[in-house]
Amino acid sequence: MASPQIPNSESQIPAELLIARIMQMHASISKLESLKPSKEVNSLFTHLVKLCTLPSSIDIKALSEEVQNMRQSLIVLSGRAEGLLELEFATFLTKLPQPLNNLNLFPYYGNYMKLANLEYTILSENGVVQPKKVAFVGSGPMPLTSLIMASHHMKSTHFDNFDIDGAANLVARKIVSSDAEFEKRMKFHTCDIMEVKEKLGEYDCIFLAALVGMSKAEKMKFLGHIRQYMRDGGVLLVRSANGARAFLYPVIEENELMEFEVLSIFHPTNDVVNSVVLVRNPIF
Structure with missing residues (x-):
């Protein structure tokens, strides 16, 4: 067999x-x-x-x-x-007294842990170890990646979470407000990322969630905007999909990232669904 x-x-x-x-x-x-x-x-x-x-x-x-x-x-x-x-x-x-101690009750928590460990390994291998400021675009009501990164990997990093949905940010903010130290390090911004410009230049590393840009055209529009405003030499971690996993999430191909320097593309073969694509904004 x-x-x-x-x-x-x-x-x-x-x-x-x-x-x-x-x-x-x-x-x-x-x-x-x-x-x-x-x-x-x-x-x-x-x-x-x-x-x-x-x-x-x-x-x-x-x-x-x-x-x-x-x-x-x-x-x-x-x-x-x-x-x-x-x-x-x-x-x-x-509604729980210590929401941050109960994140593991989320059905896909183990999957997020594996993905965050994988992403941090890839970032570390490419020189991003303890970035000062990180942006997560498309953080949603349950900003698990930011929370796992902040508690397990990037223990002094400041996180700015961006989402277009105010209701999602309200709930996420409540979860984080239960811990004073996390509340200091983690902020939530309700806006369309296409309207965020100069601020994108503040980040050492930007994460783009898999479902920001559901179609190829939308995804490319977001990537182009982020590249225009992110800092030279900054890194962007894009979640993609490969093979049959592409029935769940949009795909970004290497040849669509010509404006960037591609550092790493990793396709999982275990129960992790997202591929991890790490690119750098070139320094001219």
């Missing part, structure tokens, strides 16, 4: 079968009356994530127009469901 750690042609799911299964999942998800967390919603999305992280040799660029349209729809549905899950859970946390 083939080892699951080293996918080969025997252990990979055939692309046609995988696409058929994902299309079935999309049909079921599309029929839901609400994407708010429930037994049915949670079960469907858990199944979808498992499908999309199976070893496969699927080539997203080779998909038919029908499958590409389904994929775009699935990214939007998944993004909405993820936002609703985070909002419900973050709201629940604010």
